[in-house]
Amino acid sequence: MKNLTYSLNKLPQTVFTTREIALILGETNADLVKSKINYYVKKGEIFSIRRGIYTKNIKFNELELSTKMYTPSYVSFQTILAKHGVVFQYDSRVHLGSYLTREVRVADIKILYKKI
Structure with a gap:
């Protein structure tokens, strides 16, 4: 599994859905994707804007x-x-x-x- 923050920072997008993050990670298991996202949210490396929508920093489009x-x-x-x-x-x-x-x-x- 790839490092999520590294992969997100390479992309020009500022906002990501759970489905897009699953594609970036190359993971099909929804529970594993959610736990990985929760891990990065708790670490403060990505931010939850709304249910199922995340951003890589506070300033987003x-x-x-x-x-x-x-x-x-x-x-x-x-x-x-x-x-x-x-x-x-x-x-x-x-x-x-x-x-x-x-x-x-x-x-x-x-x-x-x-x-x-």
């Missing part, structure tokens, strides 16, 4: 987190328009198009999923 919480979901609407200078009204929430409508708050980030 909030857009990446938003798309991994409910899939498929796509960053869109006001978030992208504001990022590209089309809309000048500030909205602190991350807006996504998805299969459901829901507002979630994670680590002081408000995420708004809108059903398309």
Whole structure:
């Protein structure tokens, strides 16, 4: 089994799901993957953001987190328009198009999923 933190630090991603970590470790046993993840969380080498979602450090990409919480979901609407200078009204929430409508708050980030 590979060293998880070494493998995660080589990747450009900042947010990982349990399934992605299992692929990185090359492990198919779900219980073994969960125990390995818990070991690294307790050591402080990775951080649990939400159930089944982890990050390699405290600073992570909030857009990446938003798309991994409910899939498929796509960053869109006001978030992208504001990022590209089309809309000048500030909205602190991350807006996504998805299969459901829901507002979630994670680590002081408000995420708004809108059903398309």
